Amino acid sequence: MNMGLQDNKQTEKNHNFFQSLKHALDGVKLLIAEERNFRFDIIISAITVILGLVVQLNINEWLWLCVAFSTVLGSEALNSIIENVVDLIVDHRFNLLAKRAKDIAAGAVLLSAFFAIIVGCLIFIPKIMLWF
Numbered sequence: 001m002n003m004g005l006q007d008n009k010q011t012e013k014n015h016n017f018f019q020s021l022k023h024a025l026d027g028v029k030l031l032i033a034e035e036r037n038f039r040f041d042i043i044i045s046a047i048t049v050i051l052g053l054v055v056q057l058n059i060n061e062w063l064w065l066c067v068a069f070s071t072v073l074g075s076e077a078l079n080s081i082i083e084n085v086v087d088l089i090v091d092h093r094f095n096l097l098a099k100r101a102k103d104i105a106a107g108a109v110l111l112s113a114f115f116a117i118i119v120g121c122l123i124f125i126p127k128i129m130l131w132f
Ligand SMILES: Nc1ncnc2c1ncn2[C@@H]1O[C@H](COP(=O)(O)OP(=O)(O)OP(=O)(O)O)[C@@H](O)[C@H]1O
Pocket: 037, 079, 083, 090, 092, 093, 094, 095, 096, 098, 099, 102, 103, 106
């Protein structure tokens, strides 16, 4: 049973919270290391946070930004999951269902990015207008 832990090829359930946490952090590291769009989203989120500090957002505005960040980052993560699972199943052979699944996953990311841009515009444009 413990063999999986010793040779780092675990396939059985996690045994405790810290083991689950380690694997979850491995997942975040993979997203940052291998997903260019995920890194881009994190950079945009960081710039937005700095801008939010500059214009002194209120609690409601921060909450909306948090919803936007988590929607985009969450859909990017789901997109990566779908890409990996599809590649696992079709092994890089062309397949119309694989194309549909990947295109729909990418479409979900696009829609969430559109939502985040709307939220950002509604929050920041009125504040930036005040400077002029
Ligand atoms: N096995 C496949 N069969 C058919 N079409 C595929 C397959 N794999 C990829 N595609 C097509 O190529 C596109 C890009 O593939 P994939 O999502 O794997 O690349 P990516 O560069 O990692 O995408 P992203 O920019 O979302 O990270 C898909 O949206 C789909 O249209």
